[in-house]
Amino acid sequence: MLILRCPYCGVHADETELTPGGEAHLTRPGPGASDDDFEGYLFRRRNPRGVHFERWCHTCGCGKWFHAARCTVTHQVFGTYSAQTTEPPGAIIAAIRARRPDWTPT
């Protein structure tokens, strides 16, 4: 029942316009990666109770992937941001800290 603002087209999109894409900011190891690193990339995912960074696609909309910082317990959304980044931007981290002073990125 979520609403997420697509940072590309600005629409406050109903969940039914969106497709979830799982954990954000995974690093794709190259062909020379170790078995362990590659297994982690393929299969190991964080499943935090609390703040989480996720990928979403505005499928029934502008078609763009974006990132969202969301609390998995309360569904509070701290912000959505560009998919063209390897880590959450400072403004998102600040927004999380403003509401969750105890939170630390892991």
Place this chain on the structure above:
Amino acid sequence: MSTRLARGGRYLDRSRPLAFTFNGRRMHGLAGDTLASALLANGQMLVGRSFKYHRPRGIVAAGVEEPNALVNLGAGGRFEPNQRATTTELFDGLTARSQNHWPGLGFDIGALGGLAARVLPAGFYYKTFIHPRPFWKHVFEPVLRQSAGLGAAPRERDADRYEHFHVFTDTLIIGGGVAGLHAAKQAGAAGRRVLLLEQSAHWGGRGPVDGGRIDGMPIDDWVNVTLHTLNDMPNVTLRARITGAGVYDHGYVLGYERVADHAPDAGGPRHRLWRIRAARVITATGAIERPLSFAGNDVPGVMLASALRDYVVNYGVSAGERTVIVTNNDDAYRTAIALQRAGLSVPCIVDARPDSSGVLPAQARALGIRVKTGTAIAGVKGRRRVAGVALCRHAGTGTVTERIACDVVAMSGGWSPVVHLWSHCGGKLIWDAAAAHFRPDPAQPPTNQAGDGFVRAVGAANGDLHLSGILPGGTAPAEAPPVPVWMMPLGADIGKRARMWLDYQNDVKVTDVQLAAQEGYESVEHAKRYTTLGMATDQGKLGNINGLAVLSDALKAPVPQVGTTTFRPPYTPISMGAIAGEARGHVFQPIRRTPIHDWHTAQGAVFEPVGLWRRPYCFPRPGECRADAVMREVTGARTRLGLFDASTLGKILVKGPDAGRFMDMLYTNMMSTLQPGRCRYGLMCNENGFLMDDGVVARLDDTTFLAHTTTGGAGHVHAHMESWLQCEWWDWQVYTADVTEQWAQIAVVGPKARAVLEKLGWNLGARALPLMAWAEGRIGAFDVRVFRISFSGELSFEVAVPASQGRALWDALLEAGAEFNATPYGTEAMHVMRAEKGFIMIGDETDGTVTPQDLGLGWAISRKKADYLGKRAQARRHMTDPDRWRLVGLQTLDGTVLPDGAYALAKGENSAGQRNTQGRVTSSYHSPTLGCGIAMGLVKHGPDRMGEVLAFSTTDGGTVLARIVSPVFYDPKGTAQNA
């Protein structure tokens, strides 16, 4: 006997009589009646039987909390079980039947089981039907199923239509009583977009019945004035007959509108599900009166005190002639006063409190009504209808002090705020000891996407039961606080407690909850499931708080510590039709059609679903079975000319300076070296290294590729491309476009393929377009792209035209091809031909766990490329295991067709005691070209075992023998396709 009064009835239009039937008996009501009020007006108090003991059940309430008066409503395509008579608006011609009894409502065989109530305590089923184990499946369950369920399931297709409606608002107010109207006025005046929903057909809630004044006006007048004001505000929308069914995350609320239940032939949708997004939600949902637990409180004629005055004031109906009122609060005195004023007899008010000296008790006494304080009901006389009550001291064990003849008992155990909508999305409650109820804790509201509270409760829903607490101008007589009474009398013995009902529909009694506590069910959620308290269709609206209090007493723990069970949406049941909305019948799901679809339909094609597409499976001629049609189609294409609608094939444009580099990452083979004008077959793997799609890639120009995908694959392959471009290689200059539907594509197949295209006017430059090349130009009047690719093994051209010309090209090919006996063929013939050639099919030979190497497609994997999607995964240990099953052809020794999916048996058993296997069939057909069954399969060490015979299991336990052969059964040298 209940009856219609000569006067009164705020909702009634006495000039409009309505006829209806109940259990086949013709009855009469009035416009404005509910089915319940009309039944009472016709003297019908007995309306059903309870679930477990089949006890006679009468109407208890006047609203959504009614547990007993559930009926089968309507007939045929409009039959619906478990409809609540108290909220069913009467219309002319309504038909209703009572439920859960046999042979009749008055005499029910099942009720004899009620004699055994003592041997059917809480948890009886769990304890009794466990051993011996096989008995559950074969004896207990079939027998219990017979007695399970209340109403009958509908047999006919629903005759009505349903729909959804999306609406966005600043402020959503749920509940159109005084508190809701007041909140709407405030929000409306503040300029917000306001939506106010009322579940019933009437505005004002309980206020007009309960009395008092607002701004010096009687409540009815204030309601009318306020409605006028609100209707004049363009930013305020008022809607009756919509229940706020559920409050969800981020301000999402479901409203359940009964559009046509009260007027079934109006022609619109029957129900409408409002999918509301609200910035803030105000719940003004009122409160529900609680019953009292005394022996015999389930006998028909025992009703809620508030319901009794609702029937008198709103519907002009008396539930009986002599009403004894039993209460722990002042509010119930309003009922006594209302009944007395309506000319009905109130022989006694039984008040459990030691003292009752408030304003309302004084008014009752002034009317000459006898009040007995410190008193309780010891028992109710009567079985199918109240005949009288026995009184006792509330503080005692139940020694009868007096007997009073009466036909109605009006009970009031205090009021519980309707906190459901507050609670759905996580709002917390606090126990208000003084009022003896749970109410919303304003410090812990449900929170929205910003982390802020977005729901506020007002009025009785917030625990403000007094008019002066709801709005500034409200005045009503002061009321003394209630005294909590969870059981009467206080010292009732087990014989009495076993006849005190908490849940009328599910037959849960005080003793059941006490037994649950005694047996260790300390969690309220466990006790609920063990006893079924609150699991009936009213979801505990009436009895849950009483049950909790009994449990807390038995556990010797305070009520707030025991807590409540979880409030889950919907607040009241909503129809399956409303949930489905319009998505049924021909718009159940989007069916995809090619530009040639109508021709296929007109030819009587048998369609098969491929994703959401509907593709012709074959085109049977009159008198021809499907198998024969497929054989004819294969032979036609192989010997003369076949036409195949390949429009569903995915087509994705990939363009940009980095397009070649990107294609090299997407496909396992090298695509960047493909020359413009040429085509190359490619394989696409996911990061797990498994084959996900395949198809022919054409290079349109230096920077542009056209990637063909499988029919089912276009959508997710395009999404896959975009995902990598946007999220991983965003600095690469590549754009993609899914142009699948821009083009109709027709495969022109067979020895006469070239001849028919030349006849139509081949104008593509060089006459001999080589295999795996493409050209753009004209064929006759058509602007075409022609791809010389073959999925059949025959000479084959895939001709693409803009979709708007697709049908015209198809017709032209049919006409020109007539002299070659052109044979349109379907997907099954296509499958047979590709299997004869040993071409794999995504979804047949692959299932998400198969690699290109497994399929003998190692030749299509570039070893030169440093990286491609799936490369690293294909180096993982399991992926390089020499024991992986690999693709082979299979030919049965007796010429029959192997069962699709059959396993090749191996010696011995695995650790689970299952027969070991060494392979399985992935595709299997009868080949008309070879005249026998052919198959492909994955077999352990398969390609190294040519000529070996394997035994495949069949579903009837037998085996079929098949020899391992090359998967290419037809024309291995490719003579035909190179012609």
Place this chain on the structure above:
Amino acid sequence: MPEGMGVSALPGARAGGLAVVREPGLQGMVSLKLDLTAGWAAPGVMAATGHAVPGQRQITRIGQGAVAWMAPDELLFFCPHAQADVLVAALSDALKDRHHLAVNMSDARVLFAIEGPGTREVLAKRMPVDVHPDSFAPGQMRRTRLAQVPAAVWMTGPQAARVVCARSVARYAFDTLALAAQQGGAVGVY
């Protein structure tokens, strides 16, 4: 292509009720992908089409043509059907030295017109979009979900909308819109 040979998805389809739903016939549509933030983008588009680049989620109209902002790197041009290939050529020429993708999508899509007093309610029955006049006015382009399929919708007047979706689901889209527009289904909100 000779005149009259091409057909739209549901030629002549029309259903009435709260609003009229109809398929007006073939409509030229050209999709253009390019970096709209680049300095050369707007002049290139202007040179090829005479259109200014619309703002985020805007659709602007000139004569028989229109252009809509579809995504930060995507515009959709509307033109007479026969002109679409000409427009693609003009765009490709004007932007030939720049990374872009111009493609004729006319036949990949179907266009529907919804006209009449119930237009907004018909949309609200099928789309999770706030179609209140204050929130959704002519000039705005909204890509969303039409029942179960992706679609783009915009108002062409106070009581008129256009909807574009994939051609293969034209029958589904038309049927579900027609059902929403059926007589007796007025909600009475817009």
